[in-house]
Amino acid sequence: MSSDSFDIEKIALLARLKLTEEEQLRLGRQFEGILQHIDQLNQLDTENVEPTSHVLPLQNVFREDEVKTLFEDGKYLSLAPRQDKDHYEVPQII
Amino acid sequence: MHQPTITQAKHQLLEKKYSAVELLDAVYKRIDAVDNQVQAYVHLTRDIARQQAEAADKKLAAGEDAPLLGIPIALKDLICMKDTRTTCASRILENFVSPYDATVVQRLKAAGAVLIGKTNMDEFAMGSSNENSYFKATKNPWDLNRVPGGSSGGSGAAVAANECMGALGSDTGGSIRQPAAFCGITGLKPTYGRVSRFGLVAFASSFDQIGPMTKTAEDAAVLMNVIGGHDPMDSTSANVPLPDFTATLSNDVKGLKIGIPKEYFKKGLDANVEKAVQEGIKTLESMGMQAIEVSLPHTEYAVATYYILACAEASANLSRYDGVKYGYRSEHADNLMDMYTNTREEGFGEEVKRRILLGTFVLSSGYYDAYYLKGQKARTLIKQDFEEAYKKCDVMVSPIAPVPAFKLGEKLDDPLQMYLSDIFTISANLAGIPAMSIPCGLSQENLPIGLQLMGNYFDEATLLNVAHQYQQTTEHHLQHPAL
Numbered sequence: 042m043s044s045d046s047f048d049i050e051k052i053a054l055l056a057r058l059k060l061t062e063e064e065q066l067r068l069g070r071q072f073e074g075i076l077q078h079i080d081q082l083n084q085l086d087t088e089n090v091e092p093t094s095h096v097l098p099l100q101n102v103f104r105e106d107e108v109k110t111l112f113e114d115g116k117y118l119s120l121a122p123r124q125d126k127d128h129y130e131v132p133q134i135i
Numbered sequence: 136m137h138q139p140t141i142t143q144a145k146h147q148l149l150e151k152k153y154s155a156v157e158l159l160d161a162v163y164k165r166i167d168a169v170d171n172q173v174q175a176y177v178h179l180t181r182d183i184a185r186q187q188a189e190a191a192d193k194k195l196a197a198g199e200d201a202p203l204l205g206i207p208i209a210l211k212d213l214i215c216m217k218d219t220r221t222t223c224a225s226r227i228l229e230n231f232v233s234p235y236d237a238t239v240v241q242r243l244k245a246a247g248a249v250l251i252g253k254t255n256m257d258e259f260a261m262g263s264s265n266e267n268s269y270f271k272a273t274k275n276p277w278d279l280n281r282v283p284g285g286s287s288g289g290s291g292a293a294v295a296a297n298e299c300m301g302a303l304g305s306d307t308g309g310s311i312r313q314p315a316a317f318c319g320i321t322g323l324k325p326t327y328g329r330v331s332r333f334g335l336v337a338f339a340s341s342f343d344q345i346g347p348m349t350k351t352a353e354d355a356a357v358l359m360n361v362i363g364g365h366d367p368m369d370s371t372s373a374n375v376p377l378p379d380f381t382a383t384l385s386n387d388v389k390g391l392k393i394g395i396p397k398e399y400f401k402k403g404l405d406a407n408v409e410k411a412v413q414e415g416i417k418t419l420e421s422m423g424m425q426a427i428e429v430s431l432p433h434t435e436y437a438v439a440t441y442y443i444l445a446c447a448e449a450s451a452n453l454s455r456y457d458g459v460k461y462g463y464r465s466e467h468a469d470n471l472m473d474m475y476t477n478t479r480e481e482g483f484g485e486e487v488k489r490r491i492l493l494g495t496f497v498l499s500s501g502y503y504d505a506y507y508l509k510g511q512k513a514r515t516l517i518k519q520d521f522e523e524a525y526k527k528c529d530v531m532v533s534p535i536a537p538v539p540a541f542k543l544g545e546k547l548d549d550p551l552q553m554y555l556s557d558i559f560t561i562s563a564n565l566a567g568i569p570a571m572s573i574p575c576g577l578s579q580e581n582l583p584i585g586l587q588l589m590g591n592y593f594d595e596a597t598l599l600n601v602a603h604q605y606q607q608t609t610e611h612h613l614q615h616p617a618l
Contacts, residue, residue, distance in 0.1 A: 047496060056450060056495040057457070058488055059476035068489060074551045075493065079439045082509050085516065092511030093518055095341050095371070096567030097328050102370040112234045120234065122464035129459050134471045 047072050138165070138297045141206050141354040148195060148205045155191035155205030159184055159249055162207045166252075166298045169618055174273050175283075175293040177212045179252035180219055187249040194247065202361050204247030209299040211290050212253035213260060214345065215334040216240050223336050224268035225258045227456050227463045227482030237334020238369065239303060239345050239362045246361040251299060254289030258484045259453065260310055260338045262286050263553055264546065267486045272543060275317060276616040277582055281540040284314030290348045291318035296618055301349040301358055305335060307342045308441055309535070309560025312572040315348055316535035316585020319574045319614060321602065322348045323355045326593045327567035328373035331366030339448035340371070342441075342564040351612055352573065352602035356380035359595060375593055383596045384603040389423030391601065394528030398434035399559055405538045411576035411584040412534045419532065419601070422608055429527055431520040434562060436513050438554055441561045442490075443497050443510035450494025456482060489550060514565050521566040525591045530601055534559050535585035539578045559587060569595045573602045574611040583614070 049069045053060050060068065123130035138161070139147060148155060163181065170176055184207070191205035210216060213223045215233035217240075222228045236244070243250065257267035265273040265288030273288045275281040276296040283292040287304030291314030294302050304311040306324035315322025323346045330345045337343060347358035357380075364377040395416065400409070420426050458464035458478035465477035483491070497506035524531060536556060546553045563570035568589055575586035586605075590598040606612045 049492070052492050052496050052499065055499060056491050057454070057472075057475045057479055058483075058491065059473075059480040060488070064485070064488070068485075068492065071489065071550055072493070072496075075442065075554070078551060078555075079443060079506070082436055082439050082443075082513055085433075085436060085509075085513055087509060087512035087516070090512040090515050092508055093514040094511055096518060096565075097371070097373060099328075099371065104367060104370075116234050117460075120231070120461035122458060122462070131459055132468055132471050132474050 047076060138300070140350045141203070141300050141357055142351070144206055144300055145204070149200070155188040155195065155249060156185070158205060159188040159207055159251070162251060162299060169296055170298060172274060172279055172618070173276055173292050173296045173298065174271050175254055175289045175296065175298055176209070176252045177222055177224060177255050177270055177289065178220060180216070180250060183219065184249050184251045187244070191247055191249060201247035202357060203243065206248055207251045207300050208243060208248045209252055209254050209290060209293050209302040210240070210250060211256055211287050211302070211304045213256060213305060213336040214239060214303060215336070216250060220253070221336065222253070223259050224256045224270055225483065225487070226269045227478070229269070229463065231462050235334065238331035238366045240334060242361050254287070254293050254302060256289055257286035258487050259336070259449070260286040260305055260307055261449070261486050261490055263309070263313060263556055264541070265289065266543065266547055267484055269484055274543070275540045276618045277319065278540065278580070281542055281582070282317065284317035284540060286310040287348060288314045291315055291320060291322070294318065294320045294348050294350060295616060297615070301347060301354050303345055303362070304348045305343055305345050306564065307338050307445060308564050309557045311346045311348060312535050312560050312570060312585065312587060313557070315572040316583065317540040319583030319616070320348060320350060321352050321355050321571065321573050321612060322346065323359065323571040323595065323598070324563060324569060325359065325363065325595055326373070326569045328371055329569070329593065329595065330362050331369040331372045333366055333368035337452040339445035340452060341448060342445055352599050352606055353381070353384055355571070356384055356599045356603070359599070373593070378596050380596055380599050383600050386600045388601055388604045391424045391530065391597070392528040393419055393424050393426050394429035394524055394531040395426055396429050396431045396434070396524065396531055396533055398431050399533035403537055404534060407578035408534050408536070408538060408584050412532070412586055415575035415586040416532055418605065418609060422604060427528060429524040429531065431524060431562065433513065433516045433520050434558070437517055437562045437565060438558055440510050440513040440517060441565060442493065442554060443506050444514060446490045446494035447498050447507050448494070450491045450498065453487070453491055486550070517562055518566045521562070521568055529591070529597055531589040533587045533589070535572045535587045536560070539580070539582035539584055563589055568592055569598055571598050571602060573605060574614065576611055577614060
């Protein structure tokens with residue numbers, strides 16, 4: 042692990058964030074410090090340690106596949122910033 | 136206290152000393168008088184609350200009862216209430232109106248509560264000072280030049296300033312307990328899975344828990360009875376029995392073992408905090424509890440582990456804000472990609488961006504094993520520390536924060552310092568155990584100090600029992616700001 046590897050432009054693109062140049066500089070500097078702190082985990086021997094993704098011993102949680110109505114008709118679609126009758130509107134894709 | 140606790144108000148409503156509408160009017164009058172200074176609320180739900188209070192009065196007149204009948208409660212503004220705004224104190228959700236009730240809101244309504252408004256917070260619950268709100272910075276009612284803590288700072292300040300009788304907050308890394316400590320109130324983060332997260336806007340799904348913020352441990356028990364328990368709508372909610380938390384408040388605490396984790400009392404602890412917490416431990420001993428030293432050896436890795444895992448989960452959770460289905464959309468875009476990136480650039484504040492970027496990085500190709508997987512393994516070690524410690528003790532006691540409430544702006548330019556101030560609260564979220572904050576004294580500058588009680592899995596009952604008995608013995612929880 043090394044904090045040198047943080048390419049803020051590339052990460053911002055992956056995160057779908059458009060950063061100003063000033064933000065790139067400031068956040069980049071802050072990440073150096075944060076990643077240096079995080080790098081202290083290298084001191085830990087985790088060779089034979091299982092990862093924990095979830096603290097409770099839950100396996101798959103199954104339920105009956107029943108249709109339930111959570112929202113009134115059209116209510117969910119009406120939350121969209123741009124919509125028309127029964128679909129979302131977005132800028133040109135192709 | 137110039138306003139009653141939930142428990143006292145319940146009795147007074149039943150005795151018809153005042154009506155639910157009169158109680159609601161008194162609370163709104165208080166809000167109108169002080170909230171221009173405290174700024175605890177993002178928005179008020181006056182019409183809904185009025186209807187609920189009138190309905191409560193009808194039920195009271197008919198001799199009906201319910202656990203929170205007629206009691207004014209505030210909600211942190213990341214908990215969905217049908218047909219009202221849920222903003223998460225973010226521009227991206229500024230005008231979002233919830234199409235449904237969170238499970239906790241359904242349960243509060245069924246219990247007769249009067250839901251008076253939504254409280255301010257750090258944007259998407261990311262922060263320790265409430266300064267990351269898109270709308271405004273809430274002030275600490277004890278000193279308006281200081282922060283109320285975060286991220287549930289609006290809920291903490293509202294309870295401390297008597298702008299509600301109790302509130303719900305959420306705790307991902309200390310966001311109930313730290314503002315409870317800074318504001319001099321009682322706050323409980325339940326065991327992960329104890330309270331349904333359905334309708335709680337997600338920050339880090341394997342950490343987030345909703346919990347009560349109140350004036351007393353007794354009130355926290357009343358709220359836990361209402362909001363706790365399994366919910367089929369949240370597949371991570373635990374299907375375990377929910378005890379009556381009020382039934383065991385008066386249990387004898389003699390002979391209980393309190394573990395003092397030695398790693399939590401190292402240098403860097405403010406002298407006022409250390410003194411108040413040590414006195415708190417002495418009080419618990421004088422009540423017949425036995426203090427022993429325990430060790431949580433991986434404590435120093437908790438902040439690093441937390442920021443890897445919580446940011447990773449946040450980066451995935453917040454990818455849903457893309458300007459398509461709900462929330463803000465940038466007007467400045469000719470194509471889909473620009474619409475996504477401009478929407479998120481304009482809609483998110485800096486701390487949220489910082490965490491999305493960090494989370495995206497630790498999950499990105501080539502770094503996943505070195506950061507994310509390493510963090511998950513460190514989480515196992517931290518969890519094992521707690522499992523070992525609870526073989527020797529019933530509860531653990533520590534400070535909540537290294538210092539009392541700090542000044543507005545003091546840590547804003549140094550995110551790492553802000554993150555490190557969460558050192559004592561973060562481990563409970565990594566391990567998933569329940570933990571609470573209760574007031575244990577005031578600093579020389581007249582600022583509240585919080586004592587942390589950490590419990591074993593699903594043993595909120597013992598925490599509430601110990602906290603209630605402590606509050607029967609001491610008067611720290613009765614102190615209130617001059618405001």
